[in-house]
Amino acid sequence: MSQTVDRALSILPLLAEGPADLGQVADRLGVHKSTALRLLRTLHEHGLVYRQSDQRYRLGARLFALAQEAMENLDIREIAHPHLLRLNEACGHTVHLAVYEEGEVLYIDKVESRYPVRMYSRIGKPVAITVAAVAKLLLADLPDAERHALADKLDYPLYTARSTPNAPAFLRELEQVREQGWATDLGGHEESINCVAAPVRGTDGRVVAAMSVSAPNVVVTAEELLTLLPQVRRTADAISGEYSGRTPA
Amino acid sequence: MSQTVDRALSILPLLAEGPADLGQVADRLGVHKSTALRLLRTLHEHGLVYRQSDQRYRLGARLFALAQEAMENLDIREIAHPHLLRLNEACGHTVHLAVYEEGEVLYIDKVESRYPVRMYSRIGKPVAITVAAVAKLLLADLPDAERHALADKLDYPLYTARSTPNAPAFLRELEQVREQGWATDLGGHEESINCVAAPVRGTDGRVVAAMSVSAPNVVVTAEELLTLLPQVRRTADAISGEYSGRTPA
DNA sequence: CCGACTGTTGCAGTATGTGCAACAGTCATT
DNA sequence: AATGACTGTTGCACATACTGCAACAGTCGG
Structure with a gap:
């Protein structure tokens, strides 16, 4: 302009x-x-x-x-951080918080694993949008038109054999994710890394952020990681409650 | 313009x-x-x-x-990273890498402590320039005129009782740092946190970056931390060697 | 010493950005 | 429901401020 x-x-x-x-x-x-x-x-x-x-x-x-200041000003981040810390202390794994913004999903906070083997990621970095568990949750909640338009224009890189291959498969998975209210990434980005994620919702029920727990195979199997799901969901719900003002900290 | x-x-x-x-x-x-x-x-x-x-x-x-891409493109960061990792594995504490740029000192890389008690810092964040050990090294190497001009226009916040109080004191400390070739921050930023730092130099001997090891009092005393100095200097020298092309990786 | 190169400056012409004023929504109030 | 106050948006005439030119300065390499 x-x-x-x-x-x-x-x-x-x-x-x-x-x-x-x-x-x-x-x-x-x-x-x-x-x-x-x-x-x-x-x-x-x-x-x-x-x-x-x-x-x-x-x-x-x-x-x-x-970029730093911008990030610190995101109130969801501020509210969520103590919850992420607590979850990390409880389970020991890497915890991420991510948001969606105009076609991209970004990590806006992270608490590092206490195990020596860690997953590579960096705050501010756009995530692998077609496979990351947090991305699935954030995209699943977009209005139909926007979701389809986005799915069409995305690339579907085959990071591993389990990566989402194309738009129809992705859209099908998003449907499922929306219905069940949680998501996983089992080796879809890096062969040996699994994630479990849950959504953070605002007052109107819309998904405003998503959080995940990630761990490599060598530390815990996918099944073991899945047993953490209730805990992850509880944490996400606690953040949702506080964010929408229902549960003042 | x-x-x-x-x-x-x-x-x-x-x-x-x-x-x-x-x-x-x-x-x-x-x-x-x-x-x-x-x-x-x-x-x-x-x-x-x-x-x-x-x-x-x-x-x-x-x-x-x-900001992300800009950071990834700093070649000093790429060269230094494996060295930082190795140092972190050897001593377990938080390791930082910082550069000077137009009146500011920024952390451009970080490897987190393996101890549960960690120092707060974030990559990309401007550091407390009047007290941080890495800042002292980077400023000590500036041309006289620039160093004095900068020292004059800085603020000297009293984070703790040991913070550098004013420009003359700061300049005196920088002289000392330049002569000895290393620097410390003993509780000058946060009462309970100490750092030891060493410079990374380019071919011409100018300081291009600085690295530090930081640890809280509760983990190691200042004296114990100082015993790591030779190791920190060796690491910094190794990075210098590789950066200036003398020691191809 | 010369030529080739990159960065810098002053200037005239006009493309481009500016502020105005009028319009279109949205919300709160009566 | 109608009014008014508010914020964001559009089209337009004017002149400001941006553009490209051409000439200059500095640096490197032969």
Whole structure:
């Protein structure tokens, strides 16, 4: 809608791929060097890009700080955190909290496993949306039209033999997840890792977030992990209660 | 330098404080509502702001993803990570990696303590620059003029009785840190937490990053932690060697 | 010393962003 | 149900502020 800002913002994903010099930026934007220079300078002043010693530009520090602050301001995160901690203390495994936002599912909080073998994940990272247990819960609750549209435009990478292969299979699974009110990922993302997840709901019953417990096969089998389901659901319900104001902390 | 972009980017820190509606954004920018609307729309298209159900705007998901990618692209981080892991396995405590960038020091990697009592910190978060051991190392290596200018404009919050109280004291400490080639934070940020840190250097000998081991008093005393210094320095030197190409991994 | 390169500046023209004013919703009040 | 106050949205005329050019500066390599 605003050409100048549009161009400036297009620089960010471009730099996310790796450092670039003025000429490269100008070329990829399809503008004159002097124009690119002025845009980069403005981004620089705001700390969003950084000029490294070889004069090339890369993404800057303020970006982290902004993402950080944004995350801390999510009230669901604040409410949920103590519950996640408690669950982690009880079962020892990695606990995640995730939300859906415009086509992506992101982890917004995490409590690390107390076992030495840990799952790789990072707060802020978009999750593998077609296989993650939390993603299934969040997408299952979208309005029909949106869910179908999204399922169609997703890719279905075959991380493992158990990964969801295509849109129809995914939609079928989402139906089931919605009815049962919980979800799993049994080796669909990484062969040896299983997850059990439950939804956090707002006052109107809509799913606002989802939480999961994950553990590798070498620590507990899938069956053993499934025995934690009631505990996970209780935790999610407790968060829901507090979030919708029914159970003041 | 570019008014439009400047205005648009000013919206981001504003929203970092918390969600705001169109009118509030327009007021704080000092522009007409319609102008603010167009800027917000552009930011929205790029995923940097999100419009929540009550129509208010807040920071969006792409911001996390960008910050994420930016971090993954820091080659020092990639090189250092296995070393940090190894050090963590050897001593069990929390290990941090930090860099300096335009007036701020940020953690860019972290391996959590294997003890139940952990220090709070988060990757991407700016560190307490006047007291953190890693910050001392990074600032001690700045050119004189820049170091003095920075020291002057910093705040010196008294987190504890041992916090650095003012600029002269800070500069004196930085001198010492530079000469000895390592740094500590003994309860300067949180009463019960101590850190030992060592610098990572590039080919030219300049400090490009700093790493630290942190542990609370209840786990090890400050004296015990200091016995880890040689190990921390060896790790930092190993990273330096690899980073400057002397020791190909 | 020269040429090729990248980054930087000042400037004229106009595309582009601006504020206005009028409109469309939504909610609370009477 | 009708009124008013509110917030978000649209189209438009004006001129501001962004663009690309061309000329300059600095750096590297031959």
